[in-house]
Amino acid sequence: xxFLKDFWLFLKERKKFWLVPMILVLLLIGALLVFGGSSxxxxxxxxxx
Amino acid sequence: xxxxxxxxxxxxxxxxxxxxxxxxAAAQEERFTxxxxxxxxxANAIKYCLEEAGVTIDxxxxxxxxxxxxxxxxxxLETYYGFAPVGVSSFVTxxxxxxxxxxxxxKLIKDELKxxxxxxxxxxxxxxPEHHLSHxxxxxxxxxxxxxxxxxxxxxxxxxxxSICHGKGGKIxxxxxxxxxxxxxxxxxxxxxxxxxRVNSGEYKLMGLAPYGNADSEAVKSYVKKIKDVLIDLKEDxxxxxxxxxxxxxxxxxxxxxxxxxxxxxFPRRQGEAALEQHHCDLGVAIQIVTEEIVIKMAQExxxxxxxxxxCMAGGVALNCVANGKIQNENIFKNYFIxxxxxxxxxxxxxxxxxxxxxxxxxxxxxxxLLDSMKGSYLGPESxxxxxxxxxxxxxxxxxxxxxxxxxxxxVAGYLAEGNVIGWHQGRxxxxxxxxxxxxxxxxxxNSEMQKKLNLKIKYRESFRPFAPSVLASDCEEYFEHKGxxxxxxxxxxxxxxRRIPYPAGxxxxxxxxxxxxxxxxxxxxxxxxxxARIQTVHKETNERYWKLIQAFKEKTGYGLIVNTSFNxxxxxxVCTPEDSYKCLMRTEMDFLVVGNYVxxxxxxxxxxEGAEWKLEYVLD
Numbered sequence: 001x002x003f004l005k006d007f008w009l010f011l012k013e014r015k016k017f018w019l020v021p022m023i024l025v026l027l028l029i030g031a032l033l034v035f036g037g038s039s040x041x042x043x044x045x046x047x048x049x
Numbered sequence: 050x051x052x053x054x055x056x057x058x059x060x061x062x063x064x065x066x067x068x069x070x071x072x073x074a075a076a077q078e079e080r081f082t083x084x085x086x087x088x089x090x091x092a093n094a095i096k097y098c099l100e101e102a103g104v105t106i107d108x109x110x111x112x113x114x115x116x117x118x119x120x121x122x123x124x125x126l127e128t129y130y131g132f133a134p135v136g137v138s139s140f141v142t143x144x145x146x147x148x149x150x151x152x153x154x155x156k157l158i159k160d161e162l163k164x165x166x167x168x169x170x171x172x173x174x175x176x177x178p179e180h181h182l183s184h185x186x187x188x189x190x191x192x193x194x195x196x197x198x199x200x201x202x203x204x205x206x207x208x209x210x211x212s213i214c215h216g217k218g219g220k221i222x223x224x225x226x227x228x229x230x231x232x233x234x235x236x237x238x239x240x241x242x243x244x245x246x247r248v249n250s251g252e253y254k255l256m257g258l259a260p261y262g263n264a265d266s267e268a269v270k271s272y273v274k275k276i277k278d279v280l281i282d283l284k285e286d287x288x289x290x291x292x293x294x295x296x297x298x299x300x301x302x303x304x305x306x307x308x309x310x311x312x313x314x315x316f317p318r319r320q321g322e323a324a325l326e327q328h329h330c331d332l333g334v335a336i337q338i339v340t341e342e343i344v345i346k347m348a349q350e351x352x353x354x355x356x357x358x359x360x361c362m363a364g365g366v367a368l369n370c371v372a373n374g375k376i377q378n379e380n381i382f383k384n385y386f387i388x389x390x391x392x393x394x395x396x397x398x399x400x401x402x403x404x405x406x407x408x409x410x411x412x413x414x415x416x417x418x419l420l421d422s423m424k425g426s427y428l429g430p431e432s433x434x435x436x437x438x439x440x441x442x443x444x445x446x447x448x449x450x451x452x453x454x455x456x457x458x459x460x461v462a463g464y465l466a467e468g469n470v471i472g473w474h475q476g477r478x479x480x481x482x483x484x485x486x487x488x489x490x491x492x493x494x495x496n497s498e499m500q501k502k503l504n505l506k507i508k509y510r511e512s513f514r515p516f517a518p519s520v521l522a523s524d525c526e527e528y529f530e531h532k533g534x535x536x537x538x539x540x541x542x543x544x545x546x547x548r549r550i551p552y553p554a555g556x557x558x559x560x561x562x563x564x565x566x567x568x569x570x571x572x573x574x575x576x577x578x579x580x581x582a583r584i585q586t587v588h589k590e591t592n593e594r595y596w597k598l599i600q601a602f603k604e605k606t607g608y609g610l611i612v613n614t615s616f617n618x619x620x621x622x623x624v625c626t627p628e629d630s631y632k633c634l635m636r637t638e639m640d641f642l643v644v645g646n647y648v649x650x651x652x653x654x655x656x657x658x659e660g661a662e663w664k665l666e667y668v669l670d
Contacts, residue, residue: 003153010119019126026126030144 050409051104053095054401055158056115056183056393058151060086060249063394064094065428065480066102067401070411072191074101075428075480077394079622083629085670086250087622090161091397097430099166106168113404115396116180118154120207122147124229128299136300178403180206180396181364182214182221184388187399188361189216190406191422192386193415196359198351202344203364203392204234204249211288211347211364215355219406219413224354230299231291233343234366236281239296240336242304244329245319250670253482255333256371257514258325260579261564262334263557272335275313281339287347322669325513325561341372348376358383363399367391367539368482370583374531374541389426389537390481398480425591426537427487429478432627437644440627444635447653451646454594455601461643462601465493465611469640470507472616474630475594479623483538484615485585486519486595488623488630490639492574492612493602494518499574499612501566506638509664510619513565515583516612518575521599522586524609528572529584538585538613544569544576574612585613620667636663 011017054065057078065075074097079085081093099105106112125143129136150157159170178186184201199214199221210232213225227233238248241255262269277283282290295313298304307318316328348360360382367373368391377385388395405411416422441448451457464471473489484490490507492499504512517538520528525535531542548570556564570576577583589596603609616624618637624630627644634642634649635657642649 002155006155007119010123014120014123016123019123022126022130026129026140026144027148030148 050110050405050411051102051108052401052404053098053109053112054115054397054399054404055091055095055112056396056400057090058088059393060088061392061394062087062089062091062094063390063397063480064091064098065398065401066098067398067405068102070190070402070405070413072398072422072424072428074098075390075398076430076478077480077622080429080478080625083622085620085622085667090157092161092165095162095165101430106162106166107172109173111174111176111404111408112158112162113176113178113400114154114158115178115183115393115400117177117207118151120179122152124208128230132300138302139300142302176400176404176408178400178407179209181209181212181226182223182403183396183399184363184391185212185214185216185221185223185361185399186403186406187390187395188363188367188386188388189214189221190402190413191388191398192359192361193417193419193421194359194361194384194386195415196357197361197386198355198357198359198382199361199363200344200347200351200367201362201364202233202347202366204238205229205232210234213347213351213354215357216361221403221407225286225350227288230293230296231289233289233340234364235296235298235304236289236291237336237340237366237369239298239304240332243307243310243318244333245321245323247321247670248304252365253368254511254514256337256369257577258330259333259337259371260577260581261330261513261561263327263331264334264338266331266557268328268331269335269338272314272332273338276335276339279313283339283343283346285346286350287343287345289343327561330561337371340366340369341375344369344372345376345379345381348379348381352381359386360384361386361388363388363391363395365392370539371541371581373539374581377540386421387537387539389423389479389483389485389539391539392482394481420534420536420588420591425588426480426485427477427592428480430625431477432474432644434645437627437647440631441647443628444631445655446631446649447655448647448649451648454597454646457643457646457648458598458601461598461641461648462605464641465491465602466606468493468496468498470499470502470638472630472634472639472642473595473598474616474624474627474642474644476592478625481537483585484613484623485536485538486587486592486613488616488625489519489613490616491519493606494572494575494610494612495606495608497568497573502638503574503612503614508614508618509637513561515577516575516614517583517585518572518610519585519587519595519599519613520610521596521603522588524603525584525586528610529582531584534586534588535584536586536588536591538583541581541583544572544580544582548572549576549580572608572610575610618667620669635659
């Protein structure tokens with residue numbers, strides 16, 4: 001819940017509501033990918049993300 | 050007021066703690082876990098910082114993370130959107146990680162802190178300043194300047210890849226930013242990658258390789274032209290536009306499209322550990338020349354915008370000490386301060402300072418008697434006698450304990466003068482990537498065999514890599530064309546002309562090894578191929594023990610400087626404990642180890658049972 005609140009405040013502050021549909025689609029696809037995923041620090045070759 | 054700063058989850062995780070604005074402790078996680086550039090949550094570093102400050106998590110006024118994860122996520126999404134449909138492989142790699150953990154960073158930090166110690170989660174105040182503000186704060190607040198231009202340059206934070214800020218009266222205002230995907234740090238990293246070094250760790254190797262290039266040759270001029278005409282568009286204010294046709298880091302898992310670069314520069318990407326040839330060196334010097342031009346323009350713009358006489362710098366590119374020396378030579382500013390932990394580790398300290406002075410609005414007091422308030426960057430753990438005795442017991446080590454430190458320095462200076470290589474482990478460990486005389490391997494700078502011996506028999510690393518001098522601050526001008534201090538080994542300046550041995554005829558046609566083994570001065574092991582040296586001035590006020598040793602060496606030999614390199618082997622983090630140091634002594638061809646008042650002669654130690662398999666412990670950097 002805290003995350004959703006933070007995210008809403010963030011979108012409001014940055015006025016980036018146009019990101020919402022994209023986020024939903026990405027999260028959906030991303031959620032499917034999670035099944036094959038691993039830990040937060042492991043997979044990056046470069047640390048841009 | 051006690052504030053804990055954390056940087057983590059990308060590379061070089063670290064923790065730092067401040068008390069009423071004073072830097073109490075700071076350390077990188079890699080030193081404890083023995084995993085170089087460890088990106089994990091810095092539990093060990095935090096534990097150490099809390100112990101050093103004598104507080105529990107509940108007693109902290111705030112815990113500060115060094116960047117804004119949601120803003121970074123915004124950049125990630127907009128980048129995928131902007132480049133779509135390109136970028137699927139990167140998306141598939143990054144999104145699951147974000148969904149699983151990084152989007153919920155607050156929770157992740159709170160959970161991880163539970164592993165450090167019990168605390169009341171409801172009481173915890175978590176703050177997230179921007180990445181480049183953390184860098185800017187790490188440079189400005191520890192400096193002795195009230196008014197300063199602040200230049201931060203790195204790969205990328207959230208959106209910003211470089212910033213110009215103005216620090217005045219304890220406040221920082223952001224004046225200008227360069228944004229992703231246009232980045233000086235990533236440009237340099239792209240060349241690091243193409244020349245066969247590891248991104249995020251091999252950049253300093255590229256910097257060391259560059260002087261082997263023939264800067265005045267037609268080949269280098271042509272590379273510089275190609276970089277400026279095709280790869281980047283450099284503006285007068287130092288901002289750069291990177292032609293994304295030639296870079297793939299925004300959406301791919303590689304820095305550049307190899308074939309396109311091969312076509313542009315006329316040779317394929319060098320594979321790691323493959324032989325270095327002249328064209329590699331020439332391209333190395335070309336990107337170094339361009340980088341210097343960019344950062345000098347940025348510094349000029351910072352001067353124009355702020356009118357200040359002082360410059361503070363941080364961010365990974367501020368570790369390019371050759372460029373730093375060039376900025377200084379331009380006389381754009383009168384005074385300089387470069388954060389010794391300029392990379393992301395320093396963000397841990399910067400974010401804590403930003404919270405104290407900006408978020409909590411505390412007043413800044415500057416002690417004008419100090420060079421800066423970094424305490425020489427000796428902010429890590431100190432080894433107790435008990436720890437030393439435990440290591441001795443464990444390894445049944447043979448040693449000599451000195452009651453008088455002066456006697457010890459007298460003997461050790463003698464060993465140095467005889468050509469021995471010594472592991473020097475004293476006091477509090479350094480914060481940042483450089484060993485500054487508390488976790489250092491040292492030798493005689495006059496010895497022409499020293500560079501070879503240190504690279505090949507002690508550090509097991511590439512032979513071309515240069516070594517830095519530690520020089521008594523008062524003697525610096527005797528050896529180098531540099532007036533002033535360089536306490537953090539972040540400035541490269543030439544060795545004095547009178548000390549140089551001229552290049553022989555046809556030198557530019559020499560191969561890399563021939564150039565390397567040509568004696569260049571009366572202090573050959575610290576004189577790089579282009580007569581430059583990465584200077585560390587040693588100050589009695591910040592490191593009395595190290596200063597005394599060099600002073601003793603001077604009394605014996607007439608030379609107030611020695612070779613100083615980090616106490617580790619290739620791929621290993623710098624040593625932290627006496628146990629790490631003793632292992633390093635026994636695994637390499639080092640001659641002596643000095644820990645506190647204990648001296649270990651390698652010849653007297655019991656046989657080391659471990660074979661060469663220890664080398665597999667460390668991934669080569």
